[in-house]
Amino acid sequence: QSTQRWKSQCIYQILTDRFAFSDEDHSNAPSTGRMYLGGTWRGIARKLDYIQALGCTAIWISPIVKNIEDVTDYGQGYHGYWAQDLLDVNPHFGTKQDLIHLVKQVHDRNMLCMVDIVVNHMAHAGSGEIDYSKYCPFNSEADYHPRKYVQNYDDTVDCETGWLGDDTVGLMDIRTEEPRVQKFFQNWIRDLVQMYHFDGLRIDTVKHVHREFYPPFIEAANVFTFGEVFHGDPKFVGDYLRYMPSSINYPLYYQIRKAFAQLPRMSMKEFYEKAVLEARANIPDTTILGNFIENHDVPRILNMTSDSSLLLNTLVTLLYIDGIPIVFQGQEQMFFGGDDPENRNALWSSQYDTTHFMFNVLSKMIHVRQSLIEKFPDFCTTLSRCVYLDDYNFAFERPGCIVCLCNGGSNSNFQYPVSVSVEQGSVARLMDIWTEEIFEASPSSPSTVNLIVDAGLPKVLVQSSILR
Numbered sequence: 001q002s003t004q005r006w007k008s009q010c011i012y013q014i015l016t017d018r019f020a021f022s023d024e025d026h027s028n029a030p031s032t033g034r035m036y037l038g039g040t041w042r043g044i045a046r047k048l049d050y051i052q053a054l055g056c057t058a059i060w061i062s063p064i065v066k067n068i069e070d071v072t073d074y075g076q077g078y079h080g081y082w083a084q085d086l087l088d089v090n091p092h093f094g095t096k097q098d099l100i101h102l103v104k105q106v107h108d109r110n111m112l113c114m115v116d117i118v119v120n121h122m123a124h125a126g127s128g129e130i131d132y133s134k135y136c137p138f139n140s141e142a143d144y145h146p147r148k149y150v151q152n153y154d155d156t157v158d159c160e161t162g163w164l165g166d167d168t169v170g171l172m173d174i175r176t177e178e179p180r181v182q183k184f185f186q187n188w189i190r191d192l193v194q195m196y197h198f199d200g201l202r203i204d205t206v207k208h209v210h211r212e213f214y215p216p217f218i219e220a221a222n223v224f225t226f227g228e229v230f231h232g233d234p235k236f237v238g239d240y241l242r243y244m245p246s247s248i249n250y251p252l253y254y255q256i257r258k259a260f261a262q263l264p265r266m267s268m269k270e271f272y273e274k275a276v277l278e279a280r281a282n283i284p285d286t287t288i289l290g291n292f293i294e295n296h297d298v299p300r301i302l303n304m305t306s307d308s309s310l311l312l313n314t315l316v317t318l319l320y321i322d323g324i325p326i327v328f329q330g331q332e333q334m335f336f337g338g339d340d341p342e343n344r345n346a347l348w349s350s351q352y353d354t355t356h357f358m359f360n361v362l363s364k365m366i367h368v369r370q371s372l373i374e375k376f377p378d379f380c381t382t383l384s385r386c387v388y389l390d391d392y393n394f395a396f397e398r399p400g401c402i403v404c405l406c407n408g409g410s411n412s413n414f415q416y417p418v419s420v421s422v423e424q425g426s427v428a429r430l431m432d433i434w435t436e437e438i439f440e441a442s443p444s445s446p447s448t449v450n451l452i453v454d455a456g457l458p459k460v461l462v463q464s465s466i467l468r
Ligand code: ABC
Pocket: 074, 079, 081, 082, 118, 153, 164, 165, 166, 169, 204, 205, 206, 207, 228, 230, 231, 232, 233, 254, 296, 297, 340, 341
């Protein structure tokens, strides 16, 4: 039932160092770069109103363990992925008490908390000799694979036993195939989840640990889990889903990029074939995947296209297509940074503006989604059904709504008929969530409404009772 509950969430991805300060906002404080900037767990707890105003019901926070303190050419471990001590927390983010307090605050609001974790590696700055004694618990050379950087991500052995990173920061690859190491991790995750009462995990670098590691690990964690399988091929990702409940949806991400954000844009017919049909053919349940259009590893959408219609279409896709939507902090303030670290700018620079146009657009879409889930309990488990498709338009139905996507851009206009299934005995009244225009379908079934797509904008039409 934990999985069922996760399916109905809208997750907000937080970079703990770059979300909020403990005590008050300093909108002019530094907000870019590769050094710690000062965000904390208390800061997150203080800003839960903001996240709830947006409509998100769960948060995903950065890895919590103590990282190496070195200042490297890639800066500091502000993101949390450069572990040194798995049994201690990152002092830059706060104390154990602060973290317990945060999760409690989250639960008091009936929200969920997912924690990011890394089992693949610890980190070492530079190419020099390694002082193993400073690592916990893996404090001997024998705990790691020999230093040899991953060359070929498509070679399983290289990918699983090689080191990520380079001579600036080497990610010391732990011998996760050894039973004693696995035993440690199983106890570690059980204790960690119990101590802080986390509701879910996001497992980092999934491709870099052999698959058999995961089932007993996830069983010990005993909470819902997304794996970060960084790969665009649904077949590749689907294979991992035999070992873990869910994955971050990179296959969908790449198709969204190709259809809306990169030139030449692929047709919506191809989008439907790849993002919907091919995904379903390879992934047992696409409604369980973690959908995103931005995260801390990829450029933001506005970095790839400046067309606001296309941007809005990606957001509508994120929120209404099969799967669990994940909003990355800053999306609601129209951040536009490119590759890391530009995509990781701190949110305080936005002054947490809840009157921002995009904050309100997103908030509306997220709240409508939540209302649909309340009214139609099968919303989250029902696959979208295509009701119209051409080169530039793809419309689909999910319980209580019809969603129209268009990738013609803001200079395009279209008109097309969509047949609406009319509930027995009643007349379907569909309302556009933006214009509140009503589309009435007559009881003769199937009946058709004529849709006008203005300026390439997406449409969300819901049963009118949803908006009341
Ligand atoms: C630092 C600097 C960077 C610098 C880098 C060398 O070092 O910040 O500017 O370029 C953490 C930090 C990073 C840091 C790294 C390394 O550590 O956040 O700032 O980069 O020190 C996860 C996390 C990520 C985290 C780590 C490490 C792992 O989300 O934030 O990084 O704990 C690979 C891994 C993946 C990892 C990702 C960053 O790198 O598999 O787990 N993410 C291909 C490969 C992927 C590869 C990806 C990106 O490129 O297949 O395995 O991800 O390098 C599609 C294909 C895909 C393909 C893409 C590009 O094209 O289908 O397979 O992905 O079509």
